[in-house]
Structure formats: C-alpha cells, structure tokens
Amino acid sequence: DRIKKVFDVNILGTIQALQAALPLMLPNKQGSIVLIGSICATFGEQGLPIYSASKAAVRELARTTSLDYARDGIKI
Secondary structure, eight states, rough: OOOHHIIIIIIIHHHHOOOOOOHHHHHGGGGOOOOOTTHHHHHHHHHHHHHHHHHHHHHHHHHHHHHGGGGGGEEE
C-alpha cells in the first residue's frame, strides 16, 4: 500500500540508518549525521499529506535524536 511504502522509505529507512551509524560513532565520541527532509515537513503540500507527514516525522526524529546524542559528540 502507498502509505506504508512512503513511511517505510522516509521514516523507517531513516531510523534504520541511524541504528546502523550511531554504534559506529559512539566509541569515538564524534561524528555527524545528515538526515534529508523537505519543506513539506513544515508547510505541507497540497495533494501530498502522507509524504508531508513522513518528512515531518524525519524532522522530529532528527531534532530529538540530536538531543539524545549531543553529549556523545555526535551532531545530527
């Protein structure tokens, strides 16, 4: 289904990338991760409610994960 595919790619894929990268960075107490968002995360886009919602989820994931790992020297 289209909704599941959009969320699987945009949010689940992003979570899986974080889960793979963070353990590699933690021992060195440094690193940067760039997550790709969209203007749709903030303003939405007519006809793209699912995409916009998934990108808003990525934005919040980046914001909250960066708070969790800032003291470990990892920037997200």
